[in-house]
Amino acid sequence: MNAKDIRLPAAQMTAFAAALLQAAGARPADAIAVAEHLTASSLAGHDSNGIDLLPAWLDQTDKKFVKLDSAERVLAETAIILRVDADGGWGPPAATKLIERAGAKAIEHGLAAATLGDVHDLGRIGAYGEQAAAAGLAAILFVNVTGQPPIVAPFHGSDARFGTDPICIAFTATPQRSAFVLDMATSRISLGRLKMAAARGQDIPSGSLINEHGMPTTDPSGMSGDPRKGALTPMGRHKGYGLALACELLGGVLSGGGTIQPEQPREGAVRNGLFAILINPALFGEAGWMEHEIEAMADYALGSPPMDWDSPVLYPGDPERALRGKRLRDGIPVDPELVAELNETAAARGLKLRLQPGT
Structure with a gap:
């Protein structure tokens, strides 16, 4: 801010x-x-x-990269599987509808898997994790990005080969604990954060970026220009790289939207592929025991004395909830x-x- x-x-x-x-x-x-x-x-x-x-x-x-008269098509559907082609339409309405339809399957059968392909930018993936959790479901979401040149380097690589490929994992709320919502890019920082830093003349954290020569830099100006020069780095080194590749395989291949490999068009559009697993916890155990275990585990994790008393241990989803209340006010x-x-x-x-x- x-x-x-x-x-x-x-x-x-x-x-x-x-x-x-x-x-x-x-x-x-x-x-x-x-x-x-x-x-x-x-x-x-x-x-x-x-x-x-x-x-x-x-x-x-x-630029006609969003098909305004899109007509979604169901490619395949069973009791627990749903595959949808969004026909190039807007991401948020298509993904919201997918989670709602696949969620109904998970509520009935305990599990559901769904994919969404040929869809414009889905935006914040955590929103769909929150949607699933509000419906009483756990969710695991993998997303890849195509239509544009890559912006994230693989671990040990010196140029970009991936998008920021986000992952979201969500779990239901309990009487004493709000929903768990882990929403993260597989790059160390997001491109949006980099652009905001560049616009304000700020450096970015060391280790988050390499320049066009593959060397570490904290100057975001090269990556905020056109064409972009350099690459973001994967979060967690080899771990983030592995998760980004998983997003390409699960989000890109299973959705039918394709991966970011260079045979796919890079016309400048923003396209996503989504693979979602939805789980009904109610069919996996006794509700009271689960709620106690969730709350006890959360209390145990958050009870760790912080290294910095101004930065306590947080529960995934709590920072967003706190800021939401402040910004509404x-x-x-x-x-x-x-x-x-x-x-x-x-x-x-x-x-x-x-x-x-x-x-």
């Missing part, structure tokens, strides 16, 4: 984004779903997957230059709506 950021109410941001997306040609229901997803991501503190994405998604729409911080850009875009598209702080 920047001291000069403008704070915007969530409801205003959603209404503005939905109107702008409709002006760009999105169907009303799609525009609302996408706008709500972006606002929710910003509320959770994932700004690079929030309203900051709106200009890029509008640009992708103008105080407003979502947005860079003034982004607000100006979005207001100019609205004027150019004939809209009277403008983003204004505190209204």
